Amino acid sequence: MAAPGGAGGSPSAEASAADGTPYAVELRGITKRFPGVVANKDIELRVRRGEVHAIVGENGAGKSTLMKTLYGMHRPDEGTILLDGREVHFRSPADAIAAGIGMVHQHFMLADNFTVLENVVLGSEPTRRGRLDRAEARSRIVDISDRYSLGLRPDELVEDLGVGDRQRVEIAKVLYRGATTLILDEPTAVLVPQEVDELFSNLAELKREGLTVIFISHKLDEVRRVADSITVIRRGTTVGTADPRTTTTKQLAEMMVGSELPTPETRTSTVRPTVVLGVREISTLNAEGRAVVDRVSLTVREGEVVGVAGVEGNGQAELVDAIMGLRPLSGGEISLGGEDISHWSTRARRDGGIGFIPEDRHRQGMLLDAPLWENRILGHQTRPPAAKGPFIDRRAARTDTERIMREYDVRAPGADTLAVALSGGNQQKLIVGREMSAGPRVLIAAHPTRGVDVGAQAAIWELLKDARAEGMGIVLISADLDELIGLSDTLHVMLRGALVATLDPARVTPEELGGHMTGAATSAGAA
């Protein structure tokens, strides 16, 4: 195991760091069980006052369960929590907040139609004679904003703010409640690189003011940049701590997964001249009549991965729906293998050879309350092995589901297991296997590795690469910039419904791509 330095190893009896002061946060032997599973087991965590302490681990490793324990959202079955050397028992998040612990959730919990000021004070409003004391609130917020360089404008509506600003409002909310220890749950997941830099400088300010930050992430480069010390969690338990100055990303990755991190990179081009999917100048309107996809044109050739980058909500989802026939076109034309399919139904398009890995697998990709073999049929109702004439071929569907489970490493007790019982990664592997099994000409892959663990991610990348080598055309929509850059042969950037830049994935850096996604860079510099 790489660099298990620091305080790793056996639990020490004294709750103090080397210099004698107690740890800001110390967890000893925390175990948390849920019916049938142990989410956390013998967790040991020691965080010094005034440091940025990163907790890294794969999805499902138990990071969030641990943080919920620390934030009082549930109680551990075993183990103790010590703050500044004193044992505490939290019955609710209110107890944790009172003890100076604040949580910045991954998904912002803000009221869009409220101002920054109203959001910050919501739930702990300063009052004067029973009414909200705006002057008092404003002065405290301005004070917090200045002290930690958050740059908040109290009267702005939250719905007008960007993602980075919203995150700073969340941080201000926590600081307003007097937190001295901040838990940030995957704070960079929703940010583009520039915003990540801003966040890190905010964290530096917090640190300088003596606050303690617990930073949960699985992005190792970022962790090494920002953290003073790192605790690694694997399969629900702490496997060691690491010093970011002396540990490489590779070593961290090995601690995290027990093997080397996979990369999405493909190098040799497999692009063939035949166009399989042609999207010409298509537009779709939202309910208000605004174009959410605005004259978008794409060409996908055999063996080509066409990536579409963009900050979420810039029309990517609508573009996918339009290609799948789930949303009417207000203009333009879609062709499959040279044939105009603009007026085809979704079923005709699927039967015609378009595979679909939807963005939200629970909403569009699975029947959660149905067994796996019925999920194998979903989207392929008309073809063998799912169908025999007008009937469902249950036996063939079951057999084929078992084959998919074997070949695509879907871990489940059997084909009769309900889909809801599978982890996200296994559900996604089933979807990928199902779509690949139909041998589509074009695959529309929307966030194919979203929310799956590193192992499943690597497997899905391999499958996409193999399919590409065999001549499948792929439209890849993703929020993971490394994935986009690594897998794509052609990379488009989508902003406010339109394609604003086409980049060469061999040369573009994530930072440049991020610039295009936010509209900061113009397409003039694009390849």
Place this chain on the structure above:
Amino acid sequence: MSVVRRIGLALLAPALAITVALVISAIVIALIGENPLDAFRVMTDLGDTPAQQVQSIVVILNRFVPLFLAGLAVSVAFRMGLFNIGVEGQYRLATILAAAVGAAVVLPGPLHLLLIVVVAVAVGALWAGIVGVLKVTRGVSEVISSIMLNFVALGLASYLLTGPLRGSEEGASVVTTTPIAESGWFPDLNGLLTGLGLAEPRSDLYGFLVVALIVGVLVAVLIKRTRFGFDLRATGMSPSAATASGVDARSMVVKTMLLSGAIAGLVGLPDLLGDTHQFGTEFTAGLGFLGIAVSLLGRNSPLGIAFAALLFAFLDRAALPLQFADIPSSVVTIIQGTIVLAVVIANEIARRLALRSAERAGASAATPPPLSGAGGDTPPDDGPGGGDQDRTGQPGQPQGAQA
């Protein structure tokens, strides 16, 4: 999960509901000053002589046939997430028109029957089809429109009965349509009973029982084994996933309502073809609403609906003996009502138990890693609208951590 366990869970809800309903009913009977045990004994007493017992069974089966059909009609729509509250109106309108057409013509036996059945099916389907069309074209909730169409259908049936389709004498106490000629009567199954060595009952056992059972099997095959049934169930489980899989949700709504209505059209026929041979003011009412209860109790599966219909028919038969025993027959209604209430609650409990045991099975099977899908970790890049975060971040809710 073992098959035994799954069946156990499936039976748990109805068994629980019936037990709870019996307990509540017993309390109510005791409160009105009667002895609950006496009441239950009267209800389960089918008669002293073999002839009486056979007669009781025939009464139960004759009541079972329309209840089963009504339950099937409701369940087909339920399976797709549509609430066809309009079975009542659909079967009443279908029955009066079928009765009128049947009375207007004289054809050789099988053809005459076939014509009546076709008319009933078509009228039921069309009446329910209005609901479907309104839903897909105008976005009208099928609950609202099917309830409203019940009133229209009942009013229309009354108008037709007293107006153009009136067959009874002016001033008769019971207004009816013209009776159907004997070629349009459905043969009874009494021969089967006597063939089995049983006593000849006073009433005829409806031959329509056979039709109902065939319809039940057909519906079961259609829902479980065909592509159409798969699309229907997929739409019921997740409309968005079904649409993404290529199901045309709009046409499915119309098709399902047509199918539900077609079965609803049959509901009145057992009584019409086997007993009354005319539609009148005294014609059996309320079957459509009972069908909703039967479908709920049977958890929308044809076999379950058969048992539920049998139970309701058994309870209905008990109304008369209860009156003879000077116990209010509304005891039956109370039991039926509490069963329906209890079953809704019990179904939900059973569903949660099944879900939890499925999750446990999945969690234990997903080793290694043992924690995938169970750690409560929100996927890192899951944006707004992702299915996952709906379940996470809810303080103190254990399910949140299992999502």
